[in-house]
Amino acid sequence: MNSFVVAAMAILLMTVSGCKKNDIEVEPGANGLPFVGKRLMLSSFIMDPAVDFDGDGKLDPDLMFLLRDCDKDNIIIFEKGGQLGGENGAKRCDDDGPTEGNAGAWTYDEKTKMLRIVDADDKNEISEWKVVEASSKLLKVEIEEEEDGEPVKIVMTWKAV
Secondary structure, three states: HHHHHHHHHHHHHHHHHHOOOOOOOOOOOOOOOOOOOOOOEEEEEEEEEEEOOOOOOOOEEEEEHHOOOHHHOOEEEEOOOEEEEEEEEOOOOOOOOOOOEEEEEEEEOOOEEEEEEEEEEOOEEEEEEEEEEEOOOEEEEEEEEOOEEEEEEEEEEEEEE
């Protein structure tokens, strides 16, 4: 399961910190979503079932400890018009790009409650997040995958800052 989590974390980091200008234009499926235009910071990254990643004999359900401190303060912004913006936080990583930019594009399907995110650098890199809870202060999403024939659920919580 380590390969799945590494891949999931890599996709998350590319989405959040891969901020470059591009020409993707995607219109969101619904207007007036409470999280649109909000500066969101990841506050939890829960994996179910939990795995002992650090080898201490205890299960690690919240994988925030796997993120570097310089990645934990990064921001995403679901902008009107379908652009996904981003900002690097005050703590800078050596490989950080511009402090602001376009991290990709997004659409939302009201019927299925699915956010579809297209990466700015690789339009074939698409993430689908099911919205579990959304307000002007919080966005909670769920990703369901299968690893080694077993279902894995990741729940990310983003808080407005």
